[in-house]
Amino acid sequence: MALSFLKKVFTFGKDKPIEAEPAAVPAADAVLDVAESAFTPEETRAIKAELEPHSRTEDLPVATDPVLAEEMDTGGGPSADSADAPEFAAETAEEQEHALLPPTEQIGDLGLIPLSLLEVEAEASEVEESFVPPSVPEPALGLAEGTTREGHLPLKGEDQTEAAAPSPQPTTIDETQELSASPLSPLEGEMPGRAEGGQPATLFEDRTEIAPQAISPLEGEMPGRAEGDSPSADTTDAAETQATPILPKGFAAGGAAVEAQPEAPKQKLTWFQRLRQGLARTSSQLTGQITALFTKRKLDDETLQDLEDLLIQADLGVETALRVTDTLASERYGKDVTGEDVTRIMAAEITKVLAPVAKPLQLDLSHKPHVILVVGVNGTGKTTTIGKLAAKLSGAGLKVMLAAGDTFRAAAIEQLKIWAERTKSDIVSSKLGADAAGLAYEAFEQAKLKKSDVLIIDTAGRLQNRAELMAELEKIVRVLGKLDPDAPHTVLQTLDATTGQNALSQVEIFRNVAGVNGLIMTKLDGTARGGILVAISAKHKLPVYFIGVGEGVDDLEPFEAGDFAHAIAGIAH
Numbered sequence: 001m002a003l004s005f006l007k008k009v010f011t012f013g014k015d016k017p018i019e020a021e022p023a024a025v026p027a028a029d030a031v032l033d034v035a036e037s038a039f040t041p042e043e044t045r046a047i048k049a050e051l052e053p054h055s056r057t058e059d060l061p062v063a064t065d066p067v068l069a070e071e072m073d074t075g076g077g078p079s080a081d082s083a084d085a086p087e088f089a090a091e092t093a094e095e096q097e098h099a100l101l102p103p104t105e106q107i108g109d110l111g112l113i114p115l116s117l118l119e120v121e122a123e124a125s126e127v128e129e130s131f132v133p134p135s136v137p138e139p140a141l142g143l144a145e146g147t148t149r150e151g152h153l154p155l156k157g158e159d160q161t162e163a164a165a166p167s168p169q170p171t172t173i174d175e176t177q178e179l180s181a182s183p184l185s186p187l188e189g190e191m192p193g194r195a196e197g198g199q200p201a202t203l204f205e206d207r208t209e210i211a212p213q214a215i216s217p218l219e220g221e222m223p224g225r226a227e228g229d230s231p232s233a234d235t236t237d238a239a240e241t242q243a244t245p246i247l248p249k250g251f252a253a254g255g256a257a258v259e260a261q262p263e264a265p266k267q268k269l270t271w272f273q274r275l276r277q278g279l280a281r282t283s284s285q286l287t288g289q290i291t292a293l294f295t296k297r298k299l300d301d302e303t304l305q306d307l308e309d310l311l312i313q314a315d316l317g318v319e320t321a322l323r324v325t326d327t328l329a330s331e332r333y334g335k336d337v338t339g340e341d342v343t344r345i346m347a348a349e350i351t352k353v354l355a356p357v358a359k360p361l362q363l364d365l366s367h368k369p370h371v372i373l374v375v376g377v378n379g380t381g382k383t384t385t386i387g388k389l390a391a392k393l394s395g396a397g398l399k400v401m402l403a404a405g406d407t408f409r410a411a412a413i414e415q416l417k418i419w420a421e422r423t424k425s426d427i428v429s430s431k432l433g434a435d436a437a438g439l440a441y442e443a444f445e446q447a448k449l450k451k452s453d454v455l456i457i458d459t460a461g462r463l464q465n466r467a468e469l470m471a472e473l474e475k476i477v478r479v480l481g482k483l484d485p486d487a488p489h490t491v492l493q494t495l496d497a498t499t500g501q502n503a504l505s506q507v508e509i510f511r512n513v514a515g516v517n518g519l520i521m522t523k524l525d526g527t528a529r530g531g532i533l534v535a536i537s538a539k540h541k542l543p544v545y546f547i548g549v550g551e552g553v554d555d556l557e558p559f560e561a562g563d564f565a566h567a568i569a570g571i572a573h
């Protein structure tokens with residue numbers, strides 16, 4: 001019975017529907033050619049002799065080729081070795097019926113199904129309780145669908161070490177090999193080879209792969225897993241470790257998240273280094289010309305005039321230029337002068353010009369809120385500067401409210417909302433095109449109600465020569481004054497350092513219209529026209545509170561006269 005079952009399994013056992021492709025079915029000779037290497041010549045001849053009389057269907061070399069075995073088993077026809085096993089051929093009426101099936105080529109067309117798994121398993125139970133036929137299809141094991149594998153558990157329980165081992169050779173295959181060693185026909189002797197390279201082995205590989213991970217009831221019983229060396233468990237741990245995000249700067253770490261490491265110290269520039277870097281174009285242009293001018297020349301009227309022209313062209317302004325040449329003449333007239341002599345004196349004189357305007361922005365927090373109105377020409381950096389200021393103030397624990405008064409530009413409103421969120425500030429905004437003065441008024445009221453420390457109002461950029469827009473700015477100031485005669489308490493004007501001389505007239509007009517009482521110069525990073533701040537300071541004498549050297553939140557620094565002067569002169573401070 002056991003022998004007949006094995007024959008049946010290896011001949012008919014399959015889990016795939018037939019694919020009737022005649023070309024894929026080799027003749028017995030061809031198959032035997034493959035098989036020959038495994039047998040002695042005598043055995044091969046004997047086999048051929050046995051196979052000759054059979055019909056083509058009977059000749060199908062199921063046992064010698066795993067692929068063909070799969071195709072053939074769907075037909076359920078007798079195997080090549082069936083002649084050697086009469087007890088199998090005549091075993092049941094059903095099997096006899098199978099024996100009458102048409103040739104394999106026609107089976108697919110007829111839509112016949114293979115011998116069912118249930119038939120195989122029913123007989124298997126008669127043979128060996130622990131034996132699971134290699135032909136058991138995967139779905140029945142629930143591997144693919146993840147359904148219960150209880151029917152398969154006894155098998156795993158028999159040898160779980162092997163099941164968990166890397167070798168794809170399961171226990172059942174060993175049993176098969178043992179059984180195959182019984183005096184079956186030579187073709188049946190091929191089975192172990194088939195198990196290694198054909199479908200059954202693949203099936204067991206699948207089981208081996210999945211069993212330790214997918215069968216939870218067995219987890220505790222599996223030595224490999226119980227010891228905690230399950231590959232899947234290890235993999236999960238490793239994956240978790242690797243998946244732990246490294247948050248970028250600016251994101252707070254929560255749970256197991258890892259904070260971004262601080263930048264390497266060597267990459268962190270001091271503020272003065274950054275300023276020097278930002279003003280490098282301005283200073284290198286200036287000092288290069290100065291060095292060229294004073295190479296092997298004594299200081300005389302001509303060189304002094306050349307120097308004055310040079311300093312004016314560098315946007316420093318007439319006043320500052322004269323200060324430098326006067327000081328230089330008083331110290332070195334008629335003597336040899338080096339470029340270093342000139343830049344040292346220049347830095348000292350510029351410092352004297354800037355020192356009176358380098359003031360901190362004074363906040364009168366008794367106002368609740370202290371209102372800061374930010375004005376300026378388009379694109380000078382108003383919104384960005386507001387964001388940077390809000391970051392500093394809220395970072396210091398002050399309650400900040402922002403007002404999106406640039407109702408001309410949708411992007412400006414969105415931009416300010418982002419800054420508000422980022423700096424944890426409150427924000428008052430309205431629709432595009434809304435009345436900016438009305439919004440400013442509303443924001444002021446809200447800030448009073450909320451007891452904000454500081455209210456910063458953004459405004460639309462406008463060219464100083466656009467009278468109607470400047471009138472609107474005037475209206476904003478007037479409206480705010482209705483709620484507090486001193487408001488706005490600070491009117492900040494942003495100046496773009498790259499604009500050069502035009503900034504002088506910008507300050508003049510905005511000062512007259514909106515009462516600008518403080519300046520912030522932006523975009524001092526990379527400009528060759530940084531000298532304009534000296535000219536503005538000398539002319540308007542308005543406080544310069546901060547300077548911007550980049551678009552980032554930290555790229556706003558309090559204005560320091562000495563730093564700025566030395567950075568422009570390109571010398572250490």
Ligand SMILES: Nc1nc2c(ncn2[C@@H]2O[C@H](COP(=O)(O)OP(=O)(O)OP(=O)(O)O)[C@@H](O)[C@H]2O)c(=O)[nH]1
Pocket residue numbers: 376377378379380381382383384385406409412459460461462494522523524525547548549550551555
């Ligand atoms: N490099 C550099 N760019 C800056 C600086 N400040 C602002 N910017 C950039 O300048 C551009 C204009 O800035 P905004 O803040 O939108 O200027 P605005 O004055 O509000 O513009 P309008 O609303 O059109 O008047 C943006 O791309 C900013 O990122 C700075 O200090 N350095």
